[in-house]
Amino acid sequence: MAFEPVLMKHVGRPGSTSLAAYRADGGYQGAARALRMTPDDLVELVKKANLRGRGGAGFPAGLKWSFLPPDRKVTYLCVNADESEPPTFSNRVLIEHDPHMLLEGILIAGYATRATTAYIYIRGEFAEQFHILQRALDEAYAAGYFGRNILGSGYDLECLIHRGAGAYICGEETGLIESLEGKRGWPRIKPPYPAVQGLFGQPTVVNNVETLACLPHILTRGLDWWLSIGTADSKGPKMYCISGPVNRPGCYEAPLGLSCRELIYGPDFGGGMRDGLKVKAVFPGGLSMGVLRGDLFPKAPPGVIDPKADYDELDCRLDFEDPRNYGLLGLGTAAAVVIPQTVDLRDVLVSVARFFAVESCGQCTQCREGTHWVYQIAQRIRAGAGRLIDLDIIEELTASMGMISGLSICGLPDGAAWALRTLVRKFRREFEERIAHQEPEAPLRRARGTNLAAYQLPVSHGRARAYPGGTFYLVEADHSNE
């Protein structure tokens, strides 16, 4: 059975953002069906569908809704449209081309959670998308899909758009809540979870745009259709993004479980590499989830490739389970960026480290300091004054920040750790080789131009002495060969 896209069926159609076009294609029928059910049945349905959050963490939406206390008076629904994870853009595509699908999803989720007000937190850089969404919302209000007594069901829901102002951390659910309350977007310590005490101290549900856009289709096409798509643990369609030097960069919908190779080379997806470039590495789920090797992977220590035993990691299936087998954190946002063979990975390391250093909110010490520390080390390696011990320091640093090691409030440092650690670990041989081939004098001069800290580095002939990994002791400068 050929897969029929549902989330992206209107993308590229002229006039797809208008209510008339959306209704002509069966729009708001899912919501009408939902409003005839009881909220509890609706939560049960979404639980049975095993709709897992599309925003990155993959937490089942139905389960999240069922954590709300039963005797609540006020419930808030927050829609997370603060899409900032490089290189993700699926929410942008969805809002740009089909805002009513999101609004219908909000109506369904709002009814299921008995929400009184829905806030759409859209990132500040989405200016055009804000105007499109606001116009769609005005249309929906005029047609009676929001406001009082929606479609004669007696259910009231206010929906309001709130614009962010440029902060990656506001995509974290409690960071989003803090930001919505008018404060800086510092994530909160959990528990209490937002379901119990969230926005304005009331029970709150935070869902991603794509998660909500799935809801109308579950209702109109039914549970059986939904469960027939995807793999055993990951159900439903997913919007995959592919960017970088491929022939067809863009957003494509496929059942969960698409392999990374298919996403890059499939004629319906990335369409292969541009100009015959070869893949060196892929970040398959946003930067935070870690990196896959795209070249052959010499497992034997001398670096000799054995074609039978060595493999690249592009067969990783992009669903909620398989990426863990490749040392990744999870599916993330299923947005892949391809790094070609021609790129120096030291530049990639700097770029990734800078992203997390800039976007760390500064609340937890080990994230605020650690990300900047790694950024400085990465700059030093790029400047040609790297030491072998730097790679060990990065590994050790990234192991000691984050929620998984129990030290941070939110998951941002985990993302930073996975991105940086997998990069250093999987491509260690390349970094070592770059460090080994640094010229003894020139790079140090260059490094001193960019980073004063390089003056304090003990470097002998461009490389540090080999050192047993995992300690912070500096290597004594070895001047005997100079």
Place this chain on the structure above:
Amino acid sequence: MSWRAIDRKTVTDEQLGPALSEAVLDKIRSFFPRYPSRQAVMLPALHIAQEALGYLSLRAMHQVAELLEVPPAAVLDAVSFYTHFWTRPRGRKVIVLCRSLTCELMGGREVQDAIQRRLGIGEHETTPDGEWSFMTEECLAACEHAPCMLINEKLHRRVTADDLDRILADPENDRLSTPRSDLYDAPQPCTSEFGGIVV
């Protein structure tokens, strides 16, 4: 970003900068029913104030604090946390260039160099004629069109250093093709009954 410390005890009147007009404050007040708390109006208020003045002056921050019934420090806290807000005058058009991984792979670095060469300004700086400001941001979520940049609200896709002259010379380079919503806009200047312009 672009923060400059001012000793508030010795600050002179002109250092406080321009004030928000009553119309702008009314626009901010119109957001009150949308949220159960006053403080939640912070981001809309700052967006509107910045839209009205071009940046957030100290006086405007004090006005917002008074309006939202929060200490001025809370306003400053938000202003300095979010990258969107400027605390000194910015150009009429602000270029925001994406510098994340995909854009960097696809040649964003060259575009940045070309912009800075052409305008003669660095990051977070404004040209002397007050026309352009330049800054870089992490991912703008348009990676399929990398490298990309925003001029005010308009997203420019697949920018190359060669396109730059054409884009910067185009007077419509910050005009959106889709209809706008004025929800977050500052109120337009209107003519008063005395014939003067009231901002």
